[in-house]
Amino acid sequence: MPRSAEGRLARLGAGLARGAIDILLPPRCLACENPVDRPGLLCLECFPRFRFITAPLCARCGVPFAHPGEAGPEGLCEACRARPPLFRRARAVWRYDAASRDVILPLKHADRTELAPALGRLMATAGRELLDGADLLVPVPLHYWRLVARRYNQAVLLARAVGRIACVPVVPDLLRRVRATPSLGALGAAERAAVLAGTIAVASRHRGRLAGARVVLVDDVLTSGATANECARVLLADGAATVDVLAAARVPLPRA
Template identity: 40%
Template sequence: MRHREAMAVVAQLARHLAPVVDLVYPPRCPSCGVAIASQAGLCAECWSTLEVPDQDDAAGDGVPVYAATIYNATSRRLVLAYKHGGRIALSRLLARLIAAQLPERGEGGAPPLLVPVPLHRWRLWSRGFNQAALLARELARMGRGEAAVAALVRHRRTPNLGGLGREARERMLSGAIRLDPRQSLRLAGRDVVLVDDVLTSGATSRACIAAIAAAGPASITVACFARVEEGHRGSMP
């Protein structure tokens, strides 16, 4: 069975099973816990508190950033549930919000490569998944590009960067992220979208951008679910 046909079968099965899932696990807003109509959304109040930023920021070297939301109390709860609460089903919702902010791609040409920010193998083992890679795969399913989840490697383990300032993050990340040499030709001449869940100081993004730039891509942009504004970095999970 071809991949597209297999995905269609899975989607049809999911639609048939949805009423059973709702009966066993009544839909709840993943942010506040109130009852909602479906498993794939937020309650009206939480929707209303999500803040959409102006898309005019840069992660460094003029690389544009497309963020679905500004990091606030609601988006923070979603990130905590997704990344630390194991609610990986939220990847579809978060990716859908990211996709809404990405510019439409013109006709023709190769689709952009969706490159997730990598996790060190030990953190991947302890968490069980790379949240950025899941977002990249969901964006690919939505037709927003081609997932390239192995393009970057975090070959050196770094401590949790939450609460650290920009300079401290830069020091911790220096030399920690590299391009997989086997992926270099794949990235050459292609539009690349770096995917992450949260953009804080931009230190991690800049380390990834520097590694990607070595392959000679046509362009680099950053896509994330939440962008942390100055003054809120101490509340990072």
């Protein structure tokens, strides 16, 4: 059978399979139980609540600006001008707020792992400029005990979803947490950086793989950028050429 015919049959089979699944399990909105046309969509009621990050934004850390006049020289925010991060660029799908938490927190804490593919599609679109030419996708690691308690690392699920779409290899265990840290939620950027210093390392079995690599670091939420910066530090020290950051959501105003 010609390859073109095999391809058409494969696509037809996949379409029939998807149709059967949709009949048995009708697709629901990412954020609620309302029906939608295809899996991974937001319904008409939820969509207006989500604030997608678009221009104007900081060219470096991706924080959204209220208006273009907030951008300083070279399109950077005040924080990036004062202390440029080690990563080259960061991008995210949504602002982290009540709406995006309705999707991200169930993935992170409530075993809603089926949300990862849909978020991965959105992230692949938001991070297109980062993924173009990327060599590796590397998820932000969890410490062993936190991974045991949660049973999965949501950043790994997101990285694999993005990797399938962007056709970029994923190395889920390239980075590891060598020391557990307390919750960082109440800390500012400088405090987070101090707590995170020395907590992340490149796994010994992957040393040498980073030489000259253009890496995209993947996480669910980008807050102050302290975790991403610590990851970027060890990746660059081990030979990575560049490190970019791709997240599902980012806090609009990083804590000073």
